Amino acid sequence: MSAAIPTQGRPVRALPAGVPAIEAVDVSRTYELDGVSVSALRGVSLTIAPGEYAAVIGPSGSGKSTLMHLLGGLDRPTGGRLVIGGRDVATLGAPELAALRNETIGFVFQAFHLLPRTSAVDNVALPLVYRGIGARQRRERAAAMLGRVGLGHRLDHRPNQLSGGEQQRVAIARALVTDPAVLLADEPTGNLDTATGEAVLELLERLNAESGVALVMVTHDQEVAARARRRIAVRDGLIRSDTAHDRPLSDGSGGPATLDGAPSAEPRSVSGSGPGHPSGGSGGAAGATGRLPRQAPGGVA
Ligand SMILES: Nc1ncnc2c1ncn2[C@@H]1O[C@H](COP(=O)(O)OP(=O)(O)OP(=O)(O)O)[C@@H](O)[C@H]1O
Numbered sequence: 107m108s109a110a111i112p113t114q115g116r117p118v119r120a121l122p123a124g125v126p127a128i129e130a131v132d133v134s135r136t137y138e139l140d141g142v143s144v145s146a147l148r149g150v151s152l153t154i155a156p157g158e159y160a161a162v163i164g165p166s167g168s169g170k171s172t173l174m175h176l177l178g179g180l181d182r183p184t185g186g187r188l189v190i191g192g193r194d195v196a197t198l199g200a201p202e203l204a205a206l207r208n209e210t211i212g213f214v215f216q217a218f219h220l221l222p223r224t225s226a227v228d229n230v231a232l233p234l235v236y237r238g239i240g241a242r243q244r245r246e247r248a249a250a251m252l253g254r255v256g257l258g259h260r261l262d263h264r265p266n267q268l269s270g271g272e273q274q275r276v277a278i279a280r281a282l283v284t285d286p287a288v289l290l291a292d293e294p295t296g297n298l299d300t301a302t303g304e305a306v307l308e309l310l311e312r313l314n315a316e317s318g319v320a321l322v323m324v325t326h327d328q329e330v331a332a333r334a335r336r337r338i339a340v341r342d343g344l345i346r347s348d349t350a351h352d353r354p355l356s357d358g359s360g361g362p363a364t365l366d367g368a369p370s371a372e373p374r375s376v377s378g379s380g381p382g383h384p385s386g387g388s389g390g391a392a393g394a395t396g397r398l399p400r401q402a403p404g405g406v407a
């Protein structure tokens with residue numbers, strides 16, 4: 107059921123020219139648990155450019171969700187430097203980081219994380235409360251965003267009155283209502299059946315193409331990852347490969363491209379051994395198509 111879902115809408119707000127949406131330099135994250143240190147990330151460098159579409163793949167426990175939480179400012183690194191929307195998170199207090207997150211990042215999770223007793227439109231409007239936007243305008247913007255994800259007829263339904271795919275579309279609308287530069291999606295189709303997941307994936311891809319929001323998506327599905335123009339493989343807390351592709355692998359004609367666009371037989375490994383929660387608005391100045399050129403904007407150390 108891949109019925110087209112309308113997504114017409116305004117482009118995301120532009121970041122200053124040349125500013126990456128997110129830049130991580132030799133970032134690590136160690137959890138302390140009952141006196142034991144768990145090194146979930148061990149020195150990861152990568153850059154997310156405005157408008158790009160990247161898939162993050164890797165085995166369970168390899169650090170994908172930890173990485174997404176860091177990239178989105180839901181968590182802070184224990185080492186390295188993390189710059190979101192041009193601002194070093196180490197220089198920000200908690201309220202400033204929350205405001206930056208609200209301006210720059212949208213999150214979509216596998217388990218939707220909607221407020222259960224709250225209508226679809228009020229769930230979507232929530233990030234706008236933190237912007238100090240008045241109630242009427244919040245509702246108008248939330249309703250318009252729900253229209254863009256094909257749910258203009260479900261504004262007052264609560265989550266338990268919606269299907270799984272509809273709930274995830276509400277979550278996507280909530281993530282995008284603030285016009286973020288980056289949409290971080292952690293296995294967004296993981297709780298959905300194949301057909302519903304495909305529709306959600308198509309919606310995410312169309313929003314990326316139309317609005318220029320950068321899409322960074324964790325997936326266990328190799329076929330899904332093959333559709334992204336960039337694939338970031340994580341293993342044991344490190345990036346093992348970071349490759350850009352002219353065309354999706356699935357069409358059989360596109361292969362990995364090097365930084366200058368020449369075909370390359372090998373994935374480009376960028377930081378394998380190098381030393382190295384929810385949402386908000388602004389944007390990738392990725393142009394009308396939001397299409398990345400062929401360079402992997404990834405953490406070239
Ligand atoms: N809050 C925490 N405290 C302690 N250890 C943690 C915490 N969160 C994650 N970890 C550990 O960090 C490692 C990376 O976890 P993470 O959730 O990032 O993996 P993942 O790649 O997202 O896995 P999955 O594909 O199963 O979602 C795992 O070994 C995990 O047990």
Ligand SMILES: [Mg+2]
Nearest residue numbers: 170171172292
């Ligand atoms: Mg995970």
